[in-house]
Amino acid sequence: MRELVTVQVGEFANFVGSHFWNFQDELIGLAADPLGDAVFKNQHLNMDVLYRSGETQQGVLTYTPRLVSVGFKGGLGSVSARGTLYNDDVDTPSDTVTWRGSVATHYTEPCKKNLFLQSLSEEEQENLVDGKNSGRGEIEDKDIIECLESDVTFWTDFSKVHYHPQSLYQFVGSWVDAQEFDNYGIGKESFSWSLQGEDIDERLRFFVEECDHIQGFQFIVDDSGGFSAVAGDFLESVADEYSNTPVLLYSVRSPSSSNVLRENKKQIISRDLHDAISFARLSSFCQLYVPVGLPSLNRSKAATHLCIDDQKPYHCSAVYAAALHSIGLPFRMEAQGPTTDSCYVSGAVHVNDMVRMLAGQGRQNMVAILDVAMPAPTLLEKHLGQSLLGSLQPLTPEVKEDAEDLLALESMTAHGVFESGGDRASVSELKDQISAAYEGETVRPMLCHLSAAQCPLPVPLPFPSIFGNLVGQHGQLLATPISGVSTRGSLDVYSIPMAARLRSSNAVLPFIERRLTNLLRHGVQGSSATPLLRSWGFGREELEDMGESLSKMVLALNPHSLSSSDSD
Structure with a gap:
């Protein structure tokens, strides 16, 4: 087995990660459900790539993400930093008193669990008593969804x-306002x-x-503010200690981070330098750097069939997490033998394979x-697969079109x-039609690796209500809108077909050139x-x-670029 270790650094990165792990948890549950859809029972995905098996001191078996999450002190809301499975060592007040002076006690009321977390607690208690899942008691799913849509504060x-x-x-003793940690x-x-x-x-x-046999590290980093510096130091440490282990880094930003009021030239320069230094430092410690986060997701072509509130991290992070889930599926697909043509998955690769494929000529x-493409459209009988390729839209900012x-x-x-008949396309159909579509392209990439699977993206209960009224129960794009509704959520849409793509292309040049110029x-x-840069710890030579x-x-x-150390 080739394991992946995931690292999430920063508040928005943890929002993305929360949705990402919800997808994995849903897949595990659907695979174990005796009454579930067969497509989820035959995933041919090795979840052990992302998860670890363990056991509590009471002998209870556990299965938890192989994850390190870094965030603000107090950023976990009502959840304990120790999680919920290993609470046997919870700290208790000591009876030993050595201080003889006056004592002032400052007590903060703990955050209350929302309806969704309450429902999880109820379900776990019922499982302990009955030995089976008997529902969510008095809390109804529609109330949970309304609660999440109106009030999500923490990931x-x-x-x-x-x-x-x-x-x-969590940062020890760090109570910095997130708005000022910029x-x-x-x-x-x-x-x-x-x-x-x-x-x-x-x-x-x-x-x-x-x-x-670890295959790599998967970093999700909110690089819009101070967490970029934390991630930079973390990555430098990883590069020193695990020099032969590749790092895939997703640099994620919420739309709200692009809407900072810039009152004067000094603030503009500070933001531009932050973006340049953050990119230069983070990219130097990873093999593949993927910027994710549009200034407005709602107004982008990627959200054609979605209804996004840009001001809600809960919404935006769900789309980004879905894309990360899809593009990472090949890392845990079960490799097929040379004479085996699986009808469920095809195209398994490891992180290092992905890096080498996209590196090309020594990049x-x-x-x-x-x-x-969320949701991915149906494969057409005519112009084979063309609509699927055409529906892929960038989540990376500052990309040159065409x-x-x-x-x-x-x-x-x-x-x-x-496929056009209404059934899920087989893996061989997917491969044949998408390959034919690439053959029909006027300008084709030098190389395109395709991974395919029949298993769709599951939509768990806490997923936001962001689907438009042209999205069907299983993610099909409908010919006519569903009347009487503007948005649909997890009670209406159970799963969706997905397509995601990583491109190593000169279309990303505007993103890099802007940071270099600044x-x-x-x-x-x-x-x-x-003076500002010196206060950040950077001298001229390092810059x-x-x-x-x-x-x-x-x-x-761009080999013809005139960029050099004396560029403007």
């Missing part, structure tokens, strides 16, 4: 997953890796050392574009897609921002090295 508010005590790390410098100031990093390292080591520290790159490299995953203009050539690294990225994608 744990909609998490249906049990976490290991080593998974959830740049690389404050992240460096608030978090000292030399003082707090060893605890995070130990948590990561706990999961790595029990792996048989390193690649920046890849993430595209998604870029022609003959050296482009792509890795695509399609799963749960329907780094050179404000950091290397300018002097007005020097020049960053500029050189970004220039090499640009040149790798």
Whole structure:
């Protein structure tokens, strides 16, 4: 087995991760349901790639994500940092008193569980008493959905997953307002890796050392503010200790992070430098860097059949998590033998294989574009598969449309897609039709790897109500809208077909060039921002090295570029 260890750094990254793990938990439950859909029973996915088996001191078997999550102190809401499975060692007040002076006690009321978390607690209690699942008591599903739509404050508010005590790390003594934790410098100031990093390292080591053959690290990082600095130090430590283990990094941002009021030129320069330094530092410690997060998801082509509230992280993170789930399926597909043509999955790869495929002609520290079709359309009998390719839209910002790159490299995953007769397309049909569609393209990528599966994306109960009225019960795109409704949720849509794609293409050049230009203009050539950069811990020599690294990225994608250390 080739395990993956997942790391989530930052509040929005944990929102994305919460949805991601909900998908996995739903898949596990559907596979075990004797009355469930057969398509979920024949997933041919090895969940042990993402999960670990364990046992509590009471002998209760556990199955928890192989995960390290980093966030603010107090950012777990009503959930304990030790999770809910291993509460045998919960701290209790000591009877020993050594202090003789006056004592002031400051007590904060714990966060109350919302209806969804209450329903989970009730269900677990019923399982303990009856030995089986007998429902959610008095709490109805529709009330749970209304509660989540109106009031999600923490990423744990909609998490249906049990976490290991080593998974959830909170800043010790850090009570910084999330709105003020908005740049690389404050992240460096608030978090000292030399003082707090060893605890995070130990948590990561706990999961790595029990792996048989780790295939890589999957980082999800909110790089819009101070957590970028925390992630940079974490990645540097990982690169030192696990130098031969590839890192796949998703840099995620919520639309709200793009709507910061910029009152003056100084604030604009600070934000531009943050983006440049964050990108330069994070990309230098991973093999594949994938920016995810549009300034407005709701107004994007990716949300054609969705109804997104950009101001709700609960909404946006669900779409990004679905795309990450889909593009990561090949990492845990069961590899088929040379004479076996599975009708369920095809195209298993490991993280290192993915990196090598997208690296092409020696590209390193690649920046890849993430595209998604959610839901993926039905395969057509005419113009085979063309609508599926055409429906893929970028979740990566600042991407050049209609870029022609003959050296482009792509890795695509399609799963749960329907064929024109109304049944789910077989894996061979998917492969044949999508391959035919690529053959018909005027400008084709140099390489396109395809992974396919019949199992769709399950829609768990706490998933937001973001589907439009043209989305059917199993994610089919309908010819006429459902009357009387504008949005549909998990009580209406049970699963959806998905397609996602990673592209190594010169279409990402605007994203890199903007950060390079700002780094050179404000950091290397300018002097007005020097005090700011020094307060962030960066000197001229280090900034020049960053500029050189970004220039090499640009040149790798555009050999005719004039970008250099003396560019404007």
